[in-house]
Amino acid sequence: MNYTELPSDFAYPNGITTGPDGTLYVGSVTSGNILSIAPDGAIATAFEETDEVFAGTSVRFDPLTDLLWVASPDFLGEEVDGEIIRRPHRVAAIDLSSNSVVWSSAMPDEGFANDIALDGEGGVYITDSVRDRILYLSEPGAPFEIVAADPLMTPGDLGPAGIAVAPNGDLIIGLYSDGALLRVSLGTDETPAQVTPINLPRPLENPDGLVFTPEGRLLVLEGAAESGDGKLLAVDLSSPEPHTVDVLLDGIDSPLNLTLTVDSVAITEGQIRHLIVDDPSLTPPETFRVLTFPLSESEADDS
Structure with a gap:
């Protein structure tokens, strides 16, 4: 197990992905800054x-489009006169080579963009955790489906959160x-998607x-918000x-997202329990980190 401590001005790491050269890109629950962590461990701000x-x-x-897709919800909002005000939750596509946003949009129907999965053809699936649905974009600027x-x-x-595309093309959420x-077996223009529960030995604590x-x-x-024993x-x-x-x-303290590298899985340790659990003993953390856990050679690959 390896740990990468993040800069002191970067808090609550969440989204994480792997670039073609093995660089990790890390997003935050509370900031739009995106860090890069090079294979040699060098950390920089890739996007402000x-x-x-x-x-x-x-x-x-x-890797098909060289775009970085970002889910950008206003999770905490801002308190104004005793009321929490949130900006419209958004989705964006960033060109890191020019450090520019090539497209962005508010989520339709005041939805909450939580997680993103690539479709392998230049498009993305997006979980909407408050409208309880899965959206699809075929490319930047395409209509939400x-x-x-x-x-x-x-x-x-809080409904659909994490999402992944199974080897057979089904979505797992x-x-x-x-x-x-x-399991979501995608439909066609004539038939709706089929949604079926996955039979597990026990309910998971905040998957x-x-x-x-x-x-x-x-x-x-x-994520284990109540117990604190993230897994x-x-x-x-x-x-x-x-x-x-x-x-x-x-x-693990509030594991939020993950990505595969050549021989491991990198995990963001969000440490957000004090923000979402009513427990005065929980205090804001002083430092944040990314965990890297080795996988067997037969399982590891780029993601």
Whole structure:
């Protein structure tokens, strides 16, 4: 296990992705600044916050387009006269070579952009955690499409969070408050998407970031807002039901998102419990970090 301590002015890391040269890009719950962590450990600011990008709960680098997709919700908002005011939650695409936003948009219907998954063809799927649906963009500037909205997505206070594309093209999503994983088999113009629960031995405590290994195992971050015992899980969806869930790592403080590198998985340790749990013993952390956990050579690959 390796740890990369982040600069003192960068707080609450969340979105994370891997560039083509192995550089990690890290977004924040509360800032639009995006850090780069080079393979040699050098840290720099790859992108500075703008009015269009003020958070980075998900960042996904698409090697097909060389664009960095960013989910930018105003999670905490600002208190004004005793009322919490939030900016419209947004999605953006950034060209890191020119350090510019090439496209951005507010989420439709005042939705909350939580996580992003690449479709492998230049487009993205986006979880909307308050409208309880999955949106799709075929490219920057394309109209938002609703590809899945189902009663199974609505049982908790905060709905679809993490998202990953399975090897067969299905979408796997985690319901943050409910603790369930769902499989979304995409529909066509004539048929709606099919949403089915994934049978697990137990409910997960706030499932968040998701990613598939090349071998097909699903890695899941268990955020554990109440217990504080965040975990990295591996779910074998090919195993008999209820599917096997292995704990690869525990004791993580609010793990939020993750990305695969050549031989490991990099995890953002958000340390956000004091922001979301009513517990006066929880205090703001002084430092933040990214965890790097080695995977077996047969499982690791770029993401």
